[in-house]
Amino acid sequence: MATKRRTTKAADAPPPILLRGTPRHLDATVSVTNEGDRAVTVRSATVRGPDVRTTTARVGARLAAGSTGTVPVSVSLPASTAPGSYPVELEVAGVARDAVLQVEADLDLRISPSRLLAQRGQQPLSVRITNAGNVSVPIASVLRARLWTNGVVGDLDVEVGLDSPVTVEPGVTVDATGHVSVPDDLDPTRRHQARIPVGTATLVVVVLPSDEKPTTARKSR
Incomplete structure (x- = not known):
C-alpha cells in the first residue's frame, strides 16, 4: 500500500x-x-x-x-x-x-410536544418546531385532521390554528403559538384522537373521556 x-x-x-x-x-x-x-x-x-x-x-x-x-x-x-x-x-x-x-434531501421536522391532551372547545397552543433536515419546510396556519374513536374514523375534525404561517429553515427552531379546536359534540365516554400534520411532522391530539356532557346530543358510535 x-x-x-x-x-x-x-x-x-x-x-x-x-x-x-x-x-x-x-x-x-x-x-x-x-x-x-x-x-x-x-x-x-x-x-x-x-x-x-x-x-x-x-x-x-x-x-x-x-x-x-x-x-x-x-x-x-x-x-x-x-x-x-x-x-x-x-x-x-x-x-x-x-x-x-x-x-439528497432529508426531511426531518420535529415538534415538541408531539402529543397533547385537549378538551372539547378551544384552548391555547404552544409548540416548538425544529428542522433537523436540510430543506426548508413551510407550515400552513390552519391544519385539520379527522378524529378517530375506538379505531374508527369519524366525520368530525380537530383544527390547529397558528397565529401566522411558518417556514422553518434547516437547522432552525421556531416557537409557534395558536389554538386547538375540538368539536363540542363528542361522546364524553370515549377517548378520541387526531393526528394533525404539521409540515412533515405529526402532532397527536388526544381527547380523554370526561364527566362533562356534550352540548349537542349525538348517537353513540
Missing part, C-alpha cells in the same frame, strides 16, 4: 467516485490496492473540497499483501448541508481521487 499521498493523473484518472445519501450518511465503495508486503487494515479516509469542510470518512477493510479490494467508505456532513453535488477529493490509503458528494 502506498505510504505517501499521491493523486491520479488526469490522463489515466478513473471517473469520480460518487458518494450518495443524506448529509449524515453518504456511502460509496472504493477500489484500493495494497502495494506492501504485509496485510493492512484501512480504517479511515479524508474528504476535502472547496464547499465542504475537511472531514474524516469512516472506512473498514483489511487487505492482504499485494491485493486489490473494494473498501466501503461512509461520510458524514453537517445535517443542514443543502441538497446538491459537491466536488471533493477523497484520499484513501494515501491515494487521492476525485469524488462527488451527491447530497
Whole structure:
C-alpha cells in the first residue's frame, strides 16, 4: 500500500467516485490496492473540497499483501448541508481521487410536544418546531385532521390554528403559538384522537373521556 499521498493523473484518472445519501450518511465503495508486503487494515479516509469542510470518512477493510479490494467508505456532513453535488477529493490509503458528494434531501421536522391532551372547545397552543433536515419546510396556519374513536374514523375534525404561517429553515427552531379546536359534540365516554400534520411532522391530539356532557346530543358510535 502506498505510504505517501499521491493523486491520479488526469490522463489515466478513473471517473469520480460518487458518494450518495443524506448529509449524515453518504456511502460509496472504493477500489484500493495494497502495494506492501504485509496485510493492512484501512480504517479511515479524508474528504476535502472547496464547499465542504475537511472531514474524516469512516472506512473498514483489511487487505492482504499485494491485493486489490473494494473498501466501503461512509461520510458524514453537517445535517443542514443543502441538497446538491459537491466536488471533493477523497484520499484513501494515501491515494487521492476525485469524488462527488451527491447530497439528497432529508426531511426531518420535529415538534415538541408531539402529543397533547385537549378538551372539547378551544384552548391555547404552544409548540416548538425544529428542522433537523436540510430543506426548508413551510407550515400552513390552519391544519385539520379527522378524529378517530375506538379505531374508527369519524366525520368530525380537530383544527390547529397558528397565529401566522411558518417556514422553518434547516437547522432552525421556531416557537409557534395558536389554538386547538375540538368539536363540542363528542361522546364524553370515549377517548378520541387526531393526528394533525404539521409540515412533515405529526402532532397527536388526544381527547380523554370526561364527566362533562356534550352540548349537542349525538348517537353513540
